Amino acid sequence: MDVAIVDIYSDSEADRMTGLAASRIAFGSYLRGLRTRSGKKPLAAGLEIDKSRQTVVRMENGYPTNASTNDIERLLEFYGASAQDREEALRLWGEVRSEEKIAQQQGDSRGYWQPYADQVAAHLPRYLRLEAAAHRVVSYQHVLVHGLLQTPDYRRAMARIDDPDLSIVDTERRVELAVRRQKRLNDTDFRLELLMSESVLRHQPGGPAVMAGQLRWLADAGRRDNISIRLIPFAAGSHKGLAIQPFTLVQFPALSSNVVDAPVVYLESGSAGVYHSKPDVVEEYREATDRIRAVALSERDTADIIVRIAKEYEA
Known part of the structure; x- marks a missing residue:
């Protein structure tokens, strides 16, 4: 890349x-x-x-x-x-x-996303603050590649879909923000677990060439010790992921034995963002995560399919 x-x-x-x-x-x-x-x-x-x-x-x-x-x-x-x-x-x-x-x-103590505030939905800075403070993020996606793993070309394609009249300058600012966000993956104390429907691999923002690069990048990223990518194949049949919208469970490190871990569930729907921190709601999404994991392929089998589909796009 x-x-x-x-x-x-x-x-x-x-x-x-x-x-x-x-x-x-x-x-x-x-x-x-x-x-x-x-x-x-x-x-x-x-x-x-x-x-x-x-x-x-x-x-x-x-x-x-x-x-x-x-x-x-x-x-x-x-x-x-x-x-x-x-x-x-x-x-x-x-x-x-x-x-x-x-x-x-x-110096400046603002979040890295502040210079790009005009390029993101109003609710997103709150999520980025949570993500920056988290030590573990678990996400289920069935439409798009998670933002932490999008390549620049994939992000450019999404920017054009979001706003066909977006200037080249602002398009590149969105790419810059994505790259800044992805530096979190270099922290070995941070872990990303991505559960992803096979449909994510079949959608083609930007066309086959862009998706080929994106899938090659996913395969490489999945080899990192702190990144887990597991695919839910179409062959899985009926499963919990079909009855739930994409979500992200954000978990934070305990700063002391007296501070109770307070995870947050983030749901994105268009230009809106919904956040849940009530224990009963968080537990519902923990259970949903377990049920989706139960039908997901192993990391190795996931990587094999990702590479195979990348080759299809390159053909």
């Missing part, structure tokens, strides 16, 4: 932004758990600290806000947090403040 893209952020900057996102998500998840157990609503919490409901929701979702340490202490008191919960919450808050200070000292 010939990619002539110049990165606009260094590896150290990407690592710094990932750490900051992870800290905010861990703190927000912990704080949301305390609020939920207390029975308080976001609106009441916001009024308690003279902030809006949206500020509380943003903080719990891992977004930056103008909340102060004093605000956090007031919320903890409002939630009736135990001494242990209070200590843990303030420790996590301290990590957020520390990461923010480092980011400010070392």
Whole structure:
């Protein structure tokens, strides 16, 4: 794959932004758990600290806000947090403040996707923040190749489908964003598991030549230790994947023994994005994942089919 893209952020900057996102998500998840157990609503919490409901929701979702340490202490008191919960919450808050200070000292702490915000759906930056902080992503796709594994030519074809009048400059900006996003795959602590319908291999964005290159790239990527690609063949017959839309389960590393892992399920539908973090909903998608895995081919058999279809496109 010939990619002539110049990165606009260094590896150290990407690592710094990932750490900051992870800290905010861990703190927000912990704080949301305390609020939920207390029975308080976001609106009441916001009024308690003279902030809006949206500020509380943003903080719990891992977004930056103008909340102060004093605000956090007031919320903890409002939630009736135990001494242990209070200590843990303030420790996590301290990590957020520390990461923010480092980011400010070392330069732009925005996510790598911010310069391309005008080229993506409004909901996508939230997903990219979650993906950057995750240590494991499990995705089921039955239409398109997952964005983390799209080649530049495949991404160009998708950009033209999305907007036939898109300029060459903006098309290449979308490609740049895709390449920046894919640097996450170079992190050996990050794992991607892709469960993919055979139909993904049969759709041809850009035509046979583009798909041949895309499939060759998939076969190569599947050899990495931190990437698993498994195909659900047409011959699988009836299975759960036929009755569910594409989804991605995003999982985060535990920053301490006291912080409960809070996975997020992401569903993309056109220009909209839906996020689920309630345990019962997440569990439904875990079960769906297990059922789809049960009919998926092995990684080796998947690679053989991918290469065979690539040869068909090259013929």
